[in-house]
Amino acid sequence: MNELKAISVFIRVAETGSFNGVAIAEGTTPQSVSKTIRQLERHLGIQLFHRTTRRNVLTSDGQRFLTTVKPVRDSLQQIIDSTRKAPNDEVGLIRISAARAVARKVLIPVIKEFKAIYPGVNFELILEERFSDLAEDRIDVGFRAGGQPDAQVITRRLFPIQDIPCATTEYLRVHAPVREIDDLGRHALVGYRNPTTGRVLPWEFSIHSQTEYRHPEITFCTNDTETETEAVLAGLGIGLLDSINAAPHLRSGLLIPLLTSYISARRGLYIYYEQNRNMTRRLRLFIDFAIEKLHNNTRYFMSPDELNAISI
Secondary structure (H helix, E strand, O other): OOHHHHHHHHHHHHHHOOHHHHHHHHOOOHHHHHHHHHHHHHHHOOOOEEEOOOOEEEOHHHHHHHHHHHHHHHHHHHHHHHHHHHHHOOOEEEEEEEOHHHHHHHHHHHHHHHHHHOOOEEEEEEEOOOOOOHHHHOOOEEEEEEOOOOOOOEEEEEEEEEEEEEEEHHHHHOOOOOOOHHHHHHOOEEEEEOOOOOOEOOEEEEEOOEEEEEOOOOOEEEOOHHHHHHHHHOOOOEEEEEHHHHHHHHHHOOEEEOOHHHEEEEEEEEEEEOOOOOOOHHHHHHHHHHHHHHOOOHHHOOOHHHHHHHOO
């Protein structure tokens, strides 16, 4: 016996008092409805109705059972209806994975704009440097700075991320000029230690269209890109800063770009998500919105002409 179906039939008979009325609504026969009720009575070990030729009236046991089971059935129906409805509504939760600086500087403004349009969508930002396994970590969409993710997911490059050597004007005023990469060896250098691998990242340059790496001696190191930026702003040395963190300070004049002929733009910000025919409408809307807002957004990188115009 299908207990849930039998209980639903019982509630409808209790509300209408008619096997015939329920049979018409269910598209079946009164005999089938009566059989379902008898099976439920045997299953429960109680009599649910006093049956007459004109009307079916609840017994005292039947009334107690109705009082108990109807609120549960109604709650279950609400859950089923809301779950069925959710994929087509602009409501519910979106879980996003991103590195800390990307989340704070890039995604928070996008989320703010999106929520102004779709206030029923809620967000959870999971901050981590590693490349998230979407299925295992229950992530809806990820944003990652670096090379293109090689997992079996849909990826799109949103904008380039430049590695820009830079320092404050105060630092450069009292230290030797930097005209070539080898000149960096005479300076205090701020570096970045990858929190996932534990490695101090080499400095990356583009030389004759080829990517080359240097391993200079670092005098101040941190595992957070925003702290790395603050250290350079404090005058602790020259830093190779990503353009997401560096661009606003370069444009304001707080930092000066160096070695602009060798700046690498190999890395990028990527959005990635699973191919899913049953993707919720809210997630599809957010992915499209984020791509529209971030694709080639020059707020987060600088053209060669712009860099050369403010370099020393």
